[in-house]
Amino acid sequence: QKEVEQDPGPLSVPEGAIVSLNCTYSNSAFQYFMWYRQYSRKGPELLMYTYSSGNKEDGRFTAQVDKSSKYISLFIRDSQPSDSATYLCAMSEVPYNQGGKLIFGQGTELSVKP
Amino acid sequence: NAGVTQTPKFRILKIGQSMTLQCTQDMNHNYMYWYRQDPGMGLKLIYYSVGAGITDKGEVPNGYNVSRSTTEDFPLRLELAAPSQTSVYFCASKLHYEQYFGPGTRLTVT
Numbered sequence: 141q142k143e144v145e146q147d148p149g150p151l152s153v154p155e156g157a158i159v160s161l162n163c164t165y166s167n168s169a170f171q172y173f174m175w176y177r178q179y180s181r182k183g184p185e186l187l188m189y190t191y192s193s194g195n196k197e198d199g200r201f202t203a204q205v206d207k208s209s210k211y212i213s214l215f216i217r218d219s220q221p222s223d224s225a226t227y228l229c230a231m232s233e234v235p236y237n238q239g240g241k242l243i244f245g246q247g248t249e250l251s252v253k254p
Numbered sequence: 255n256a257g258v259t260q261t262p263k264f265r266i267l268k269i270g271q272s273m274t275l276q277c278t279q280d281m282n283h284n285y286m287y288w289y290r291q292d293p294g295m296g297l298k299l300i301y302y303s304v305g306a307g308i309t310d311k312g313e314v315p316n317g318y319n320v321s322r323s324t325t326e327d328f329p330l331r332l333e334l335a336a337p338s339q340t341s342v343y344f345c346a347s348k349l350h351y352e353q354y355f356g357p358g359t360r361l362t363v364t
Contacts, residue, residue, distance in 0.1 A: 148294050183344050183355030244296035
């Protein structure tokens with residue numbers, strides 16, 4: 141069993157739809173959770189960073205962590221064609237700003253159609 | 255700031271050849287990382303460094319070597335290239351919690 145599982149998609153939605161991207165994990169020691177966005181032929185860029193359980197909102201993006209279920213989600217409201225990218229979840233045990241190493245999911249390819 | 259730069263952008267190697275992937279950052283970050291990304295497999299950590307002169311192995315270090323003689327540079331060396339090393343390689347640097355990635359090097363070994 142992989143430490144972090146993510147549905148690779150591809151996921152195709154119409155513009156304006158609400159998108160839900162999900163990851164499950166097996167290591168209960170993970171405490172720091174991140175979502176990265178990667179456009180085609182580019183490096184990943186950090187989208188959201190959360191610690192422990194709960195929700196965090198940033199504009200159209202909401203990150204949700206449920207540590208009891210070992211499940212994290214990223215919601216995108218009012219999706220736009222510019223949101224078309226691969227979304228990678230990542231997590232670490234040690235505080236990331238103290239050198240924690242990230243374990244990445246496989247990435248979900250999202251396409252938002254105009 | 256240029257951020258994280260990687261050279262070359264593309265490279266084709268024959269089996270058994272060697273090469274060095276270059277990575278430079280101009281943000282004075284202590285932490286630097288090398289990842290490989292295979293289709294549908296996410297990112298796997300190859301090696302990382304917490305500062306000049308200090309390096310350590312990640313998940314998939316076999317077949318690779320690194321050095322960190324300066325804060326800015328973190329080259330990745332491939333010795334005796336194998337087809338299994340065909341991948342996209344990303345270098346990244348980090349100061350606190352945000353990791354900045356370079357544009358990647360696409361390597362094919364045939």
